Amino acid sequence: MFKGGTLNKLQDTGSLAVVEAIDKLEMLYDAALAALRDAISAFIRDGSLPNAAERSKGLFSYPQLSVRWDGKFSDHHRTRAYGRFSRAGQYSTTITRPALFREYLTEQMTLLESEYGAVFEVTPSQQEMPYPFVIDGSDLILDRSMTAGLAQHFPTTDLAKIGDGITDGIETIALGTASLGSAVSDLPLSHFDALRTDFSLARLKHYTGTPAEDIQPYILFTNYSRYVDEFVRWAGEQILDPNSPYKALSCAGGSYITAENADPEKTLSDLAWKKHQMPAYHLIAKNGQGITLVNIGVGPSNAKTICDHLAVLRPHVWLMIGHCGGLRESQSIGDYVLAHAYLRDDHVLDAVLPPDIPIPSIAEIQRALYDATKAVSGMPGVEVKQRLRTGTVVTSDDRNWELRFSASSLRFSLSRAVAVDMESATIAAQGYRFRVPYGTLLCVSDKPLHGEIKLPGQANHFYEGAISEHLQIGIRAIDLLRAEGDQLHSRKLRTFNEPPFR
Template structure:
């Protein structure tokens, strides 16, 4: 019977995050869309920009504009075309690109860089915008001998060894997979790869993703780490996914993870410069297209279906 808050964040907290977003991403909060892709590679940003520019030139029937850091806007040709604003003179720490639609129903991509600290920083601030969903689209170490470089990993559980959220969300709190996001990602993989059913399993594993805060864990004695990975049944390891999922759970933002295997450190296939270049050249486009399509599938769902009750606590505030 006592008073309850009307919003998830206080006004000072929102104001602080809006200022931080402008600082880190180089774009204003107004440009952010309700469906957010996080990545840690510039290759995905380049592909997003290439696709967005083509959409604007071809007069895409849904997206209205493409916004780059600095507030440089390219308008869809069907709406008159042209550009406005100036591109950022320096690349921001976490550059963001936006394909805009009416009512912010478009897609934003943010390059958060490497590591769980960056992942927490970005999601802490973007959460105040109350996005409808966010996903991690990045690379990972494959931990199973049956995996090949370029295979996909759809996370259905997370081993949280990132530590940056330990004080805010204890590791004893489970982070559940959200069916709506999982189905959208799996459907997108099938559509883009033209594989169905059991054939999809040849290139995509569903399993636990372990997120570590030590990029050079391979340099240590691996016995303890390998035992932990084995006990958790992990199929992949990265540095951001569990952080993004945990902050999505914490802030009631639907989340998901689709990673691409770029190396297999437990099986002697390390990420070396020559191999990495060939891998990126052949895999980035398809992986990005899958992530883009997944967000479009989620966007087409009614909001009340996407906002899973799994994310609601006992006395929850309104979503938006």
């Protein structure tokens, strides 16, 4: 069990340097995690209950990071979208898995220290770790008869305390971050606290079939599994290339491919990914700046779900590179659509982001997708416009929208829509909500308004010619965006009272 003397030592307060603060976050987190697992093990073994007095001192608590700024010193970059205080005061958040987020924390804290003279403090928080989040990865074995007792005597998930109030601008205080024994609450330091982050980390493994540690910061979404086949083949080539920046491919279902065991065809024949709703594949870079491809399937519900959970990892960008129906007579199958606006008929986010709120396009993303299309297709600027159409994309929650087209034709026409799908606007809206730069480049797979519908034979012929080029455009766009660095994150996504952390 976690000894009281050690707990008191870890609770020592005072100003810390960035590295010291992160080290202490890891120490407190590891100690609380071990204490909770040990207590669960004792309960399973002989019914021993955790010590209430020790729990009140933070025995099972997430660590809390507090940052103070007195408002006197400021030398920040006004053009940067993050790493900025909106006013003087104390900002706090609870932290989970600090080792996983160490690079991110170091970047954010260093900016606040160097440009504002911020002061850091690390203490146990009032948020306890729910026991379901710590069982995975341990050697604890539970059965149904134990869960009721665990829920009665150990901290468990309280959904009333898990949400997106801060990132949606609803909550203006950092919930659960008052120091132990104090009722004072602080301003939010980050968009997601420890409870919300752990909730999503657990869901990510369930949905994607891969550990959160392998997810890369540059994300491609697709709505067709054939893109996965092409991505795995290309990734295998990259891993075998000694001059490539990539070192491994983590696959849904548990496969982990390196240069020593690279066999893309075997990976493609492995059906373990079928157990997962949205299988993911992570091309891991040596510097951690690799590419993740997620097959989100069809529909706005999946699109919302995966973005809800990926957002806690603070990715640099996510792009949709799926298929769509072309709505204009001048389009041909195989043409591209670069979305610059969205008609949000998906409805899954209406309660948190009303459909009359505009979702702006992001200039850096638009330029990267356009330039990547020119480079990969080999067409100069004038010719590329013959295949690349910029315009409004309709995202519908009804796969059979064609059956009620007479009711929606005027709406499509008023919006000047050029394409329709079931995911893109949802992904863009989620990027807007979570401050993750977003973009959409779709490929026309059918023209339902002009008699060119998707049939099995036609689909196979189309897929063979279009998928490789489309995927390579997405990858080239990521290469261009990676070179943007800090400038990729846009100020236009900031709210009035934005938390300092990206």
